[in-house]
Amino acid sequence: MPTVAFLSDIKHVIYVNYIVEADRLEAFVPVGLELQRLGSDGRYALFTFLTYKHGHFGPRLLGPLRALFPSPVQTNWRIYVRDPRTGNSGVFFVTNACSSTLVALGARLFAEGMPMHVLQTGSIGVGQDGTVELLLDAGKGSAPDAQGTLHLMTERPIHGPWDICFASYDDMLAYCVPQDRAFSTQPWYARLTRQEITLNIPLAICEPLEGNVHSHTATTFVGDSAPFCFIVPTVTFCFEQEIHSPLLIK
Known part of the structure; x- marks a missing residue:
């Protein structure tokens, strides 16, 4: 089907990130692409799942x-890759998931590379006291899961798991x-x-958060x-456009 531009006025985008041994993520890189490796020796890579309304x-x-x-909750789970031909x-x-079956079906029918699943429950709550609640409940389905209670930080942290790959938080x-x-x-x-x-x-x-996030799905990655x-x-x-080009496999 021909693609058309889609708009969404998104709010409350929660990024949950992990520095991971790159070899662990290589198995998820599709043929024809390469993993973006981090660190002085390319030992690491970044994994992110972000959830928003x-x-x-x-x-x-x-x-x-x-x-x-509709205005459903959606979550996108991603690795960072590169096209070796173009750079x-x-x-x-x-994986991806959405709290709307209609949106999930649309994504699977009209967009390539969108393995969209349906959440039993997806919610994001942001309180006036700076508390952020995240819930991705897969129920008995195949969607990814996550649960977290986080709090806004007054300042950006100086150190964290990212230190091993980045010179600063920025x-x-x-x-x-x-x-x-x-x-x-x-x-x-x-x-x-x-x-x-x-x-x-x-x-x-971008406002830093601290707290706990638990996810069985994330652990597998x-x-x-x-x-x-x-x-x-x-x-x-x-979403501007979808473009196809020849895939060159070595």
Whole structure:
């Protein structure tokens, strides 16, 4: 199907990040792409799952009528990859989930590389006291799970798990936050797909969080790596276009 631009006025984007041994994530990199390795010797890589509440996710061309579209909770689980032919960087989604069956079906039908599952319950709560509650309940389905209680920090931390790969917290944000491109490959079509995305998140609005996050799904990817989290209050998401190119396999 031809793709059209989609907009969403997203709020409460919770990033949960892990520094992981790169060899552990290599198994999830699709053919034709390569993992972005971190650290002086390339020993590590970053794994992130981010969860947010959509704001009337619908086609841009509908203008004000987009208000008729739903605003579900969605979660995207990603590794950071590169196209070795062009050098372009982006993310690859190892799994995704949404609290709306309709949106999940739409993603599977109309977008490549979106392994979208349906949550039994997905919720984000942000209290006036700075408490952030995250819940991803898969029920009996195949969606990823997570539960966390976090608190806004008054200042950005100086040290954390990111120290091993980044010179500063701001350097970590500059690497983690931009998401202008998502990759996937379809070897059966000898095709690489890239989805161009516009977010334009100012790093200054990223607010650090502290607390606990528990996820059986995350453990399968990151083992016992410690999470570090932050939240972006609002962002305008635009899915611009989906582009296909030949996949060259060595």
